[in-house]
Amino acid sequence: MIEATGLTKHYGGTVAVDDLSFAVQPGRVTGFLGPNGAGKSTTMRMVLGLDHPTRGRVTVDGRDYRSLHRPLHVVGALLDAKWVHPNRSARAHLQWLARSNEIPAKRVDEVLDLVGLTPVAKRRAGSFSLGMSQRLGIAGALLGDPKVLMFDEPVNGLDPEGILWIRQFMHRLADEGRTVFVSSHLLSEMAQTAQDLIVIGRGRLIAQTSTAQFIKDATEDAVRVRSPQADRLRELLAGRARVAEAAAEDGAFVVHGVDSSFIGELAASHGITLHELSPQLGSLEEAFMQLTKESVEYHAAD
Numbered sequence: 001m002i003e004a005t006g007l008t009k010h011y012g013g014t015v016a017v018d019d020l021s022f023a024v025q026p027g028r029v030t031g032f033l034g035p036n037g038a039g040k041s042t043t044m045r046m047v048l049g050l051d052h053p054t055r056g057r058v059t060v061d062g063r064d065y066r067s068l069h070r071p072l073h074v075v076g077a078l079l080d081a082k083w084v085h086p087n088r089s090a091r092a093h094l095q096w097l098a099r100s101n102e103i104p105a106k107r108v109d110e111v112l113d114l115v116g117l118t119p120v121a122k123r124r125a126g127s128f129s130l131g132m133s134q135r136l137g138i139a140g141a142l143l144g145d146p147k148v149l150m151f152d153e154p155v156n157g158l159d160p161e162g163i164l165w166i167r168q169f170m171h172r173l174a175d176e177g178r179t180v181f182v183s184s185h186l187l188s189e190m191a192q193t194a195q196d197l198i199v200i201g202r203g204r205l206i207a208q209t210s211t212a213q214f215i216k217d218a219t220e221d222a223v224r225v226r227s228p229q230a231d232r233l234r235e236l237l238a239g240r241a242r243v244a245e246a247a248a249e250d251g252a253f254v255v256h257g258v259d260s261s262f263i264g265e266l267a268a269s270h271g272i273t274l275h276e277l278s279p280q281l282g283s284l285e286e287a288f289m290q291l292t293k294e295s296v297e298y299h300a301a302d
């Protein structure tokens with residue numbers, strides 16, 4: 001588990017992270033979502049003790065990173081995939097990391113295998129594609145078999161196959177009971193990857209919730225309705241809800257401002273047959289734009 005309490009970071013006059021409190025739970029993939037400059041990387045650097053909070057604290061399994069005796073066994077991170085010596089082979093890079101963290105050499109072959117890099121283990125890391133570099137970075141994060149994993153924008157620049165591989169790998173890590181914390185500004189990607197979301201804007205917490213709940217809360221209630229007695233139902237709804245004109249060929253219309261159970265009960269109490277009653281969920285993009293609008297506008301006006 002990763003826990004932040006009142007976490008704050010100032011860089012001179014810039015407030016990068018502002019009184020941020022959240023908890024990242026084990027056994028799930030948690031997305032860390034926010035527009036550019038929201039403070040995601042700064043937060044992750046503070047988790048890893050690479051930056052000092054101005055105020056507040058952040059702990060991994062209840063401890064400050066800097067107080068961990070063998071940190072790689074507690075938390076593994078991929079912040080920058082290109083952080084390798086270009087002339088070292090993938091295996092040599094991992095061996096160097098393992099040695100400096102008192103990790104047995106045989107673990108290097110295990111992690112190479114886990115990320116599917118065994119066939120290219122002897123190749124220079126500098127010649128790797130971005131997707132292979134990401135895998136090597138993930139292998140490094142897994143060396144100490146940590147319970148907590150953090151990835152900063154891991155799918156940035158990857159092709160669809162690479163994105164799918166990372167997504168599935170993260171789910172696998174979470175299914176093993178690990179805490180998986182992954183940052184992104186790619187909203188559609190997070191909708192498919194993360195079960196929970198921590199959304200920030202201008203360093204402040206906007207939402208911490210399940211992905212499904214986040215989309216539901218942030219998008220306006222809209223219910224698609226189809227009925228052979230549509231006119232009668234529309235009459236009954238008028239005054240209680242906003243009823244859009246039937247746009248679809250099948251005569252379906254969309255109702256705003258009341259939920260599906262209200263419409264269902266209203267129809268039942270008047271003996272109206274329903275052929276369709278389906279809540280329309282907005283996309284994560286819409287939800288995100290709506291919730292971060294203020295913080296983005298403020299940012300743009302700076």
Ligand SMILES: Nc1ncnc2c1ncn2[C@@H]1O[C@H](COP(=O)(O)OP(=O)(O)OP(=O)(O)O)[C@@H](O)[C@H]1O
Pocket residue numbers: 011014015016034035036037038039040041042043185
């Ligand atoms: N070392 C630093 N010195 C000064 N300002 C910094 C430093 N690091 C980050 N910032 C500022 O802090 C704010 C948050 O930056 P951060 O990189 O954490 O955001 P982010 O959400 O990761 O954004 P992105 O998705 O663009 O990487 C930005 O305004 C950034 O310019």
